[in-house]
Amino acid sequence: xxxxxxxxxxxxxxxxxxxxxxxxxxxxxxxxxxxxxxxxxxxxxxxxxxxxxxxxxxxxxxxxxxxxxxxxxxxxxxxxxxxxxxxxxxxxxxxxxxxxxxxxxxxxx
Amino acid sequence: xxxxxxxxxxxxxxxxxxxxxxxxxxxxxxxxxxxxxxxxxxxxxxxxxxxxxxxxxxxxxxxxxxxxxxxxxxxxxxxxxxxxxxxxxxxxxxxxxxxxxxxxxxxxxxxxxxx
Numbered sequence: 493x494x495x496x497x498x499x500x501x502x503x504x505x506x507x508x509x510x511x512x513x514x515x516x517x518x519x520x521x522x523x524x525x526x527x528x529x530x531x532x533x534x535x536x537x538x539x540x541x542x543x544x545x546x547x548x549x550x551x552x553x554x555x556x557x558x559x560x561x562x563x564x565x566x567x568x569x570x571x572x573x574x575x576x577x578x579x580x581x582x583x584x585x586x587x588x589x590x591x592x593x594x595x596x597x598x599x600x601x
Numbered sequence: 602x603x604x605x606x607x608x609x610x611x612x613x614x615x616x617x618x619x620x621x622x623x624x625x626x627x628x629x630x631x632x633x634x635x636x637x638x639x640x641x642x643x644x645x646x647x648x649x650x651x652x653x654x655x656x657x658x659x660x661x662x663x664x665x666x667x668x669x670x671x672x673x674x675x676x677x678x679x680x681x682x683x684x685x686x687x688x689x690x691x692x693x694x695x696x697x698x699x700x701x702x703x704x705x706x707x708x709x710x711x712x713x714x715x716x
Contacts, residue, residue, distance in 0.1 A: 496643070526704045535691055535707040536644070580643070587651070587698035588634070589705060593643040 494519050494585040496592035504598045511568040513595050515581030518562070524584035525557060525564045530594065531577045539579075540566070571599045604628070607692050607708035614682050614715055622677040622711045624692030632698050633675040634705065635667060636691040644691055650675060651698055682715045689713075 495518040505511045517525075524543055528536035542548045542555040542564065554567040564583075568575055578594040605626045614620040624633065632651050636644035648657045650669040664686070666678040679686055689712050693705035 500641070528704070533712075535689075535710045536705075537707070538704040541704050582704070587656070588646055588649065590646070591636075591643040593641065 494583070494590050496581055496583050496590050498579075498581055498592035498595045500593060500595060502596040502598050504600060505571050507571060507573060507599055507601045509571050509599075511571045511575065511597055511599070513566040513568075513579050513581075513597065514563060515565065515583075515592055516563045517581075517583045519583070519585055520559070520562060522559075522583045522585060525555070526582040526584075526589065527553075527555060527564075527566045528580040528582060528591075529577045530580055536580055536591075568597075571597075573599050573601045575599050605692060605694055605706050605708035607690075607711050609711060610709060611712045612714070614679075614713065616684065616715055617681045620679050620682055620713070622679075622690050622692075622713070624675045624677075624708055625673050626694045626706075626708075627673070628694055628696075628706060629672065630694035630696050630706070631672075632695045633669060634693040634695075635665075635675070635677050636693065638689045638691055638710075639687075647677070649698075679713075682713070684715050687713055687715045 526541045527539045530536045540555045548555045552569045556565045580594045581592040582589040634649040635647045638644040647661045669675045689710045692708040
């Protein structure tokens, strides 16, 4: 059973702070990792993907991958109220993506 | 704009009455997926098509079927919906299996209610 685990939250941060979201996965052979944002009642939208160990930055978002420890994280700098959503971690297993249940992020203004 | 379109946005069906959800895409992606997402849960893959090849997940109930008549369209058929089938149904596409090259593109979803 391929698993992707996330803390359900909610994670509450003040506006302007850094939000840190974490995800662990069960298959050491996984190669591709994705972060999706999902607003309530909406479909997921891709924020970032990462394949290599280390950090990948895109604007206010940074994805971090540590394959030895089997975790991937997402940092959101200068958090805004509009960032309030559920963040889904997804891991590629074979020919499909397996999703975690998501972490609820709440940014307080 | 290229996109993934799901219809209807909301669907109410009666217990046991067959229902069909549709998905179309203008991205010309090879792979189309159907996910079921219940409240506060992870999206769960039901099946996917890689071109014309159908791939069913081992734990997908027989009550769920799918058709892909051409590259652009894919349908989800629920033969006898039960109350436990009430969920958001998400259609997604990717150029390659597993989303290599940027992940999946999701449609807006269909919220299914069973009464």
